[in-house]
Amino acid sequence: MKNIDIIVRKEYINKEKYLNDLLTKAQNLQIILDADPSNERARKELEFTRLVLSKINSGEEPFRYSMYFLIKGKDPAEIKANADLIKRGLAGIGIDVKEIDTLNNFFRKSARGTVGLPTLIPYISPYSIPSKTKEEYVSEGVFMGYEIESGTPVFWNFKNIINPHVLIVGPTGIGKTEFLLSIASKLGVIYNKTIVIYDTKGDIKKRLKENNIPFKLINPMIFSLGILKSPFATQELRALYIERILANSFLLDRLQASLIYKIIKENHYISSWKQLNDVIVDYVGENELSVYFYRIFDILDSLDYNGKSIYENLTLGINVIDLTLIHSDEIKRLIINTTLSQVHLIYPKIVDNEISKVIVIDEAWTVLKNEKMPLISDIVKRGRGYGISLLMATQNLSDLGENADIYLDNVGLLIFLNNGDMKFWEEAKRFAKLNSEDLEKLRYLGRGEALVRIINDPRPLQVKIDPLF
Structure with a gap:
């Protein structure tokens, strides 16, 4: 085609950042080799990474090439037709392009040099091909596995991705828990993050112990929840914090939750659940509602006192909160909602958008499906805003409840594990670009194989995940 100019630009990149990224990549590759010394691909990639590191350390400046297409025509319709072609x-050979919104001075100068009539300049439609589309999203960070077709290593770039949350969807027995632990363990060991894992079945602590991965086991029954002693700048924030925990844990309706908010907001002296119960009885009288609240406050009184809280026991590395001895779903939700609220609202540590804490929720349906007031959905929507990364797994899309679209549209890393049910994949098609050929292949994914969609990446990947163990 004669009406197309191709421009290749050499662009220098930030040396310090590139060095840090290379060092992280080398660490990940070394982990892969330690687990599988016969992995020749990883060995060669590690050798190449070390070669690049040595060249940069010797004084060479890192750079990259970007390629741009300038498409011209007599009118917008002709330009659009050429651009679509x-x-x-390019899509046929696996290359995705994006349109440049505005022409900067470089492109205006280039356009004037190639177009005879100045009036044609407004009709120039530039498209750029990112020089390393996959590398931008999946070549740095936490190693996830290998792309099935090409064998290319795939990473989760949690440092730079706009939304650092992960949701894994798939039936029982196909590797959800293994994948969660693989990502969490690498974040704890390599990046020294505070990892909080809720163990509801006992399999998490067992697997970590069997594979000699260090972790701190926290028995929530011997530490306080620390709800009432949590510090807040205003009584309104304190009331909202307690209202949300109780509504999501005990599935309160709007009237019941609002009553909790009103009583706490108007009675700042309340420092025990017994005091709160007495005020509610004075407010509503002796009836079914006051009896219902008495039951809730009696449970809270046994779990929330002046001792050291579960949150205060968290340390750097992997922390496993053991919920296996708790048979009540209410109390499990209470512990999860309380610690998550404390990380989210009271003690956030955000430095340059850095992720400081990672929360891992296996069997996430227990808290996602019946979320009465926004907590997890709010964290997911705000992306990196709280310095938290959520890693969640559930069995079905229906487990996500009314907020399903919020989770599926906004999580930075969405993983569908193998499921032979075509209805499942047809539903997944809403959140990942899949054609009929892709759908047919997905029916035959094996155990430990997944469809991975990364936010802002237009094409999902089929990946053989790294089980770590």
Whole structure:
């Protein structure tokens, strides 16, 4: 086609950041080799990474090439037709392009040099091909596995991705828990993050112990929840914090939750659940509602006192909160909602958008499906805003409840594990770009194989995940 100019630019990149990224990549590759010394691909990639590191350390400046297409025509319709043709051709060989919103001075100068009539300049439609589309999203960070077709290593770039939350969806027995632990363990060991894992079945502590991965086991029954002693700048924030924990844990309706908020907001002296119960009885009288609240406050009184809280026991590395001895779903939700609220609202540590804490929720349906007031959904929508990364797993899309679209549209890393049910994949198609050929392949994914969609990446990947163990 004669009406297309191709421009290749050499662009220098930040040396310090690139060095840090290379060092992280080398660490990840070394972990892969330690687990599988016969992995020749990882060995060669590690050798190449070390070679690049040595060249940069010797004084060479890192750079990259970017390629741009300038598409010209007599009118917008002709330009659009040519642009669509180019995009389809490039998509056929696995290259995605994006349109540049505005022409900077470089492109305006280039356009004037190639177009005879100045009036044609407004009709120039530039498209750029990111020089390393996959590398931008999946070549740095936490190693996840290998792309099934190409064998290319795939990483989760949690440091730079706009939304650092993960949701894994798939039936029982196909590797959800293993994948969660694989990501969490690498974040704890390599990046020295505070990892909080809720163990509801006992399999998490067992697997960590069997594979000699260090962790701190926390028995929530011997530490306080620390709800009432949590510090807040205003009584309104304190009331909202307690209202949300109780509504999501005990599935309160709007009237019941609002009553909790009103009583706490108007009675700042309340420092025990017994005091709160007495005020509610004075407010509503002796009736079914006061009896219902008495039951809730009696449970809270046994779990929330002046001792050291579960949150205050968290340390750097992997912390496993053991919920296996708790048979009540209410109390499990209470512990999860309380510690998550404390990380979210009271003690956030956000430095330059850095992720400081990672919360791992296996069997996440226990808290997602019946969320009465926004907590997890709010964290997911705000992306990196709280310095928290959520890693969640559940069995079905229906487990996500009314907020399903919020989770599926906004999580930075969405993983569908193998499921032979075509209805499942048809539903997944809403959140990942899949054609009929892709759907047919997905029916035959094996155990430990997954469809991975990364936010802002237009094409999902089929990945053989790294089980770590």
